[in-house]
Amino acid sequence: MGTSTTTGRAVQFVGSFGGPEALELRRVPVPDVGAGQVRVRVTAAGLNPMDWFMTSDAATAARFELSLPCGFGNDYAGVVDAVGAGLDGLYEVGDRVFGGAFSRSVADYVVVDAPGHIGRGGDAHRTPDGLDDRTAATLAIAGCTAAAAIAVVDPGPSDTVLVGGAGGGVGVFAVQLARLAGARVIGTGSAASADALRALGAEPVVYGEGLVDRVRGLAPARITAAMDLHGTGTIAAARELGVPDARMTTIAAVVDGVTPANGAAAAPDAIDEIARLVAAGRLRVPIAATFPVDEVRAAVALQAGRHVHGKVVVDLT
Incomplete structure (x- = not known):
């Protein structure tokens, strides 16, 4: 055809x-x-x-x-x-x-x-x-959604960000954008995804039961922000870890008190900037x-x- x-x-x-x-x-x-x-x-x-x-x-x-x-x-x-x-x-x-x-x-x-x-x-x-x-x-979709999530959380060099679903389509962008902003990133995923997450610049942690203890082991000081790019489990863990609702966001669920991120609300030039970063080799x-x-x-x-x-x-x- x-x-x-x-x-x-x-x-x-x-x-x-x-x-x-x-x-x-x-x-x-x-x-x-x-x-x-x-x-x-x-x-x-x-x-x-x-x-x-x-x-x-x-x-x-x-x-x-x-x-x-x-x-x-x-x-x-x-x-x-x-x-x-x-x-x-x-x-x-x-x-x-x-x-x-x-x-x-x-x-x-x-x-x-x-x-x-x-x-x-x-x-x-x-x-x-x-x-x-x-x-x-x-x-387009993943890049704009990640940019919107980053805008809500606003990570910087003093932050340690917990990213749930870090290896997914949006996570690929969100992890790297947070790292480009200077933040430390801990990303949840399966055991099989650990190498892929490290390649993006995240420190991998296995999701599921015991997540809070595993994150505390990696970051005993404090998690300061969180992005849940899969559901609500990362939000629940982040709250237990002391992250304020104002420094958290979701993309696939609605949680009372947490601002959701919508790609349609991304800044008009966000996707062009992401494209430039990819073309320049700064974002893979x-x-x-x-x-x-x-x-x-x-x-x-x-x-x-x-x-x-x-x-x-x-x-x-």
């Missing part, structure tokens, strides 16, 4: 929402570009937990205002294919861009607002020289696996297992 000037491939839910088995690779018309928009020929799409969570069943999809037929995926990177009215001089055909395309990024073509917002209209950011498309395709993005688009079900199954160390990317070239 190659692309043409009138149709392209898109991964969609057609008959029903559900797990990877419900995804279909279809040929669809190339979307038209409107005023203030760019059309992008996608080369790579990065996967995130929210991709499969919000399309896991009809009720959840409805909460996100999604209906059938529905696309899949949020992060993309590629090349501008067409430029809508009103963007003269801002974008040109051939520009390399990356960003978010709400529940439609795993497709040959996406249309997004320019520069836009990571939400439903999507957005486009120029891909810096030195940043390849596969890596750029992993940045481990890519655990890449799949061709016709193996998207396997890619989603791997990512949804939540045990992969790094990002999963779907190639569309």
